[in-house]
Amino acid sequence: MLDNASIHTAKKLKPYWDLLEEKGMRFYFLPPYSPELNRIEMLWRKMKYEWLPFKSFTPSELEQAIDEITAGFGAQYQLTFC
Structure with missing residues (x-):
């Protein structure tokens, strides 16, 4: 579970998120506030x-x-x- 901090949503991280999701990791973001x-x-x-x-x-x-x-x-x- 992640909040919506810019470090968690940065476009530069997208390839890493995709790679981790391919390996079975799931990410859940909290609502904005x-x-x-x-x-x-x-x-x-x-x-x-x-x-x-x-x-x-x-x-x-x-x-x-x-x-x-x-x-x-x-x-x-x-x-x-x-």
């Missing part, structure tokens, strides 16, 4: 609105906060898809 179907969007929404404090971050502070969430993912931070 469907954040509810894209797991990374669900993760970012959870991080932004629930796990990160509501404050202004410098780039390094934001990176550190995201690293802390990443380190605690699965134990302290959990994400369910239902």
Whole structure:
């Protein structure tokens, strides 16, 4: 399953898509705007609105906060898809 990012839909990739499809791989694209179907969007929404404090971050502070969430993912931070 792929989103519609330009890297996934670039014309230069068409020969590679065709080759992979010939070998039995199937590609399914999400609708153009469907954040509810894209797991990374669900993760970012959870991080932004629930796990990160509501404050202004410098780039390094934001990176550190995201690293802390990443380190605690699965134990302290959990994400369910239902």
